[in-house]
Amino acid sequence: MDGRVILNRISFDLEHGETLVLLGRSGSGKTTALRLINRTLEPSSGSITVDGRNIAQLNPIELRRKTGYVIQEFGLLPHWTVEQNVALVPRLLGWPVEKRIARAHALLDQVGLDHKEIGQRKPYQLSGGQRQRVAVARALAAEPGLLLFDEPFGALDPVTRHEMQQQFLQLRSRYHVAAVFVTHDLLEALAVATRIAVLDCGKLELLTTPDKLFSATTPTAKAFLDTLPREAARRAGR
Amino acid sequence: MDTFVIKSLLQDVMRLTAQHIVLVCVSCGAAVIIGVGLGILSTRHRRVRKVSIAVASVLQTIPSLALFGFLLPVPLIGGIGQHTAIICLILYSLLPILRNTIVGITTVDYPVRDAAVAMGMTDYQLLRLVELPLAAPSILAGIRIALVTNIGTAVIAAVIGGGGLGVLIFRGVASLDTLEILAGAIPAAALALLADGGMNLLERRFQTR
Ligand SMILES: Nc1ncnc2c1ncn2[C@@H]1O[C@H](COP(=O)(O)OP(=O)(O)OP(=O)(O)O)[C@@H](O)[C@H]1O
Ligand SMILES: [Mg+2]
Numbered sequence: 001m002d003g004r005v006i007l008n009r010i011s012f013d014l015e016h017g018e019t020l021v022l023l024g025r026s027g028s029g030k031t032t033a034l035r036l037i038n039r040t041l042e043p044s045s046g047s048i049t050v051d052g053r054n055i056a057q058l059n060p061i062e063l064r065r066k067t068g069y070v071i072q073e074f075g076l077l078p079h080w081t082v083e084q085n086v087a088l089v090p091r092l093l094g095w096p097v098e099k100r101i102a103r104a105h106a107l108l109d110q111v112g113l114d115h116k117e118i119g120q121r122k123p124y125q126l127s128g129g130q131r132q133r134v135a136v137a138r139a140l141a142a143e144p145g146l147l148l149f150d151e152p153f154g155a156l157d158p159v160t161r162h163e164m165q166q167q168f169l170q171l172r173s174r175y176h177v178a179a180v181f182v183t184h185d186l187l188e189a190l191a192v193a194t195r196i197a198v199l200d201c202g203k204l205e206l207l208t209t210p211d212k213l214f215s216a217t218t219p220t221a222k223a224f225l226d227t228l229p230r231e232a233a234r235r236a237g238r
Numbered sequence: 239m240d241t242f243v244i245k246s247l248l249q250d251v252m253r254l255t256a257q258h259i260v261l262v263c264v265s266c267g268a269a270v271i272i273g274v275g276l277g278i279l280s281t282r283h284r285r286v287r288k289v290s291i292a293v294a295s296v297l298q299t300i301p302s303l304a305l306f307g308f309l310l311p312v313p314l315i316g317g318i319g320q321h322t323a324i325i326c327l328i329l330y331s332l333l334p335i336l337r338n339t340i341v342g343i344t345t346v347d348y349p350v351r352d353a354a355v356a357m358g359m360t361d362y363q364l365l366r367l368v369e370l371p372l373a374a375p376s377i378l379a380g381i382r383i384a385l386v387t388n389i390g391t392a393v394i395a396a397v398i399g400g401g402g403l404g405v406l407i408f409r410g411v412a413s414l415d416t417l418e419i420l421a422g423a424i425p426a427a428a429l430a431l432l433a434d435g436g437m438n439l440l441e442r443r444f445q446t447r
Binding site for chain 2: 038040061062063064065069071072073074075076077078079088089092135138
């Protein structure tokens, strides 16, 4: 990419069942980090290993089908129904039609959408938050072992958002998936993270646990903590 | 005017309309295959795009009558007759189809393409499941322009012995026979209107909303 360094010296490990939250300001390189992991971007140097194998040696198509990605702008296919959108990866994997449609229905219900009501609609007939949940359902459709969630709940009202976060935690403990979860929302980060990576201008400023984040002294981490309402901060023990 | 003249004129109109339709259908069919194919290649290889757009644009700027004339002396593809006319019409129809294919594919929303790739589509799946369906209205609009223009341009095919409704028009002009001119021009105009309406219906079926 035109010679600029966008991410520099980032390094982290992720175990099954873990959720690493990438926390950082706009433009800090969070999306870029996710793209490197599913090889929609190639690193100019450095390497990424999934399940003990360097992904540069894996077939990118297979890698992507095994990785559940919620892209920041949703990217639903406008000419397909909601149901077809959710069943996309199973379709690419060659699942039989009944099986993938059944899967799509189950997932739509799981993300709080009534598949009977909206399964046949086109994406433009949905609200922003509904579209986002369809994108989440699509990412989960083929039971991926690794999730890349780029602000997956950003367009949701606080109540739905909370429900989705709880769903996410259940999913994680049930399937033991590893997830890299991008958010700008500190409260969300605290709710879903097992560890938090704070990014600043493409650099890993801090890698820590949610508890220890409160005693962080690095500038971006402090700036994020300063956004907490004072009362919440007092209760959190600041 | 006696009934014999009318009857033979009507027979001519039928025969030449059929010829005209063949000229247009064969040349447009070939132009669609070449234009869409080159258009798809152009979105994959920048060099192909530059060269094909340049060539098609130059062809489009040559006045159609001159293009027919240029092809006449060319060995193998040239000469008097229908095949030269068809080749000429193909060359003439290429640009709108090529350009609209490229525009249709390259203007697919970035996040849509991005998501399709991120979900693990191969390049062929991206083309078939996402790019072509979303580009269809644009491609069809290009074909519509090519088709309607082609029906008019095919009139000139008569000059190099390609047949079609142009035969009546040129004969009418030469003998100052208004009836004959009209007998060629009216069916040609009707064909163009018909083609335009048909393509319009087809385009609507491919709208996403
Ligand atoms: N295709 C690209 N070409 C060049 N620069 C890019 C490209 N994509 C992103 N960038 C730049 O890389 C940097 C990091 O972008 P990235 O999308 O990773 O940010 P982000 O942390 O996801 O931000 P946001 O929270 O706003 O989504 C930004 O400065 C951005 O301008
Ligand atoms: Mg981003």
